Amino acid sequence: MDIDFTPFFKKYEALAKLADETFDRVKKEHPDCIKCDSGCSDCCHALFDLSLIEAFYINHQFGQCFDGQEKHQLINRANNVDRKIHKIKRQAHKDFEAGKKEIDIMMDMSFKRARCPLLNLNDRCDMYDFRPITCRLYGIPIQIGNMSHTCNLSAFEEGVKYPSAKMDVIHQRLYAISLELAIAVRSKFSKIAEMLVPLSMALLNDYNAEYFGFRTLEEVEKKAKAAEGTDG
Numbered sequence: 001m002d003i004d005f006t007p008f009f010k011k012y013e014a015l016a017k018l019a020d021e022t023f024d025r026v027k028k029e030h031p032d033c034i035k036c037d038s039g040c041s042d043c044c045h046a047l048f049d050l051s052l053i054e055a056f057y058i059n060h061q062f063g064q065c066f067d068g069q070e071k072h073q074l075i076n077r078a079n080n081v082d083r084k085i086h087k088i089k090r091q092a093h094k095d096f097e098a099g100k101k102e103i104d105i106m107m108d109m110s111f112k113r114a115r116c117p118l119l120n121l122n123d124r125c126d127m128y129d130f131r132p133i134t135c136r137l138y139g140i141p142i143q144i145g146n147m148s149h150t151c152n153l154s155a156f157e158e159g160v161k162y163p164s165a166k167m168d169v170i171h172q173r174l175y176a177i178s179l180e181l182a183i184a185v186r187s188k189f190s191k192i193a194e195m196l197v198p199l200s201m202a203l204l205n206d207y208n209a210e211y212f213g214f215r216t217l218e219e220v221e222k223k224a225k226a227a228e229g230t231d232g
Contacts, residue, residue: 001209003184005060011177012057015170019136022165026140030162033155036139041123042153043138045113047085050132051171052178052195055202061130062203074126075204077117082200088112110149117200132199133174137165144168188213 027034050058066074092105118126125131141150141164148164150156179193192213197205205211 001185001212001214005056005181008053008177008181008184009057009060011180012053012174015173015177016133016136019133019165019170023137023140026163030156033162034139035151035153035155039123040153041119042151043135044116044119044123044125046134046138047088047109047112047114047198048132048134049196049198050202051174052193053174053181054132055195055197055199055205056181056207058127058130058132058199058202059205059207061127065127065130074117078200078203081114081117082198082204084114085198085200088114114200117203133170137167140165142167182212185209185212186215186217186219188215 062071062074088109092109095105095108096102116125118131120126125135139151139154141148141156141162143149143164144167156162175193178195182189182193189212
């Protein structure tokens with residue numbers, strides 16, 4: 001793919017910077033409520049997925065940061081974690097098919113834990129500067145839909161109104177960048193911008209032309225002409 005992905009990465013980085021600024025603002029306003037500290041890795045065991053642009057960005061940075069034996073070890077860790085997450089999600093799907101309410105499944109999932117493959121033996125993130133937006137906001141109140149959530153280790157009190165990060169808005173912006181990316185590569189996969197994967201899979205994926213469903217301009221034009229002929 002002869003495409004410059006820098007503009008998409010910069011848009012993602014701007015959103016990540018905004019998340020950092022939001023965290024810092026809440027921490028300044030409520031310093032006694034936030035318990036995040038060096039060596040705390042509670043957020044590094046939480047389950048969450050990444051949008052297309054975020055997964056691609058982290059995969060790109062992973063390739064820039066590591067090589068050789070160190071990269072091989074991290075890939076092995078990612079493989080092990082990904083298998084565990086797959087089992088958890090498979091059970092959740094079975095529960096849904098069995099008639100369990102979605103809200104109950106989501107609550108159950110919130111208590112599941114899986115150690116992030118980027119969390120090293122010293123309980124430090126090996127890619128801290130490029131960590132996902134969810135990691136950047138962990139520790140302050142976040143709002144998903146009409147529900148508010150925060151880290152169990154924090155001192156934010158239930159029933160008290162605090163400033164919070166609106167995750168629905170962040171997800172919408174991530175999707176918008178992902179959609180722009182999908183259009184730029186002229187992907188043949190109509191739903192690729194909606195794709196969500198755990199960080200473990202983001203490290204394992206090979207984001208090449210085949211993965212993106214890349215089409216040349218000639219292929220796009222040929223398909224358009226074929227469609228015109230069908231309409232005629």
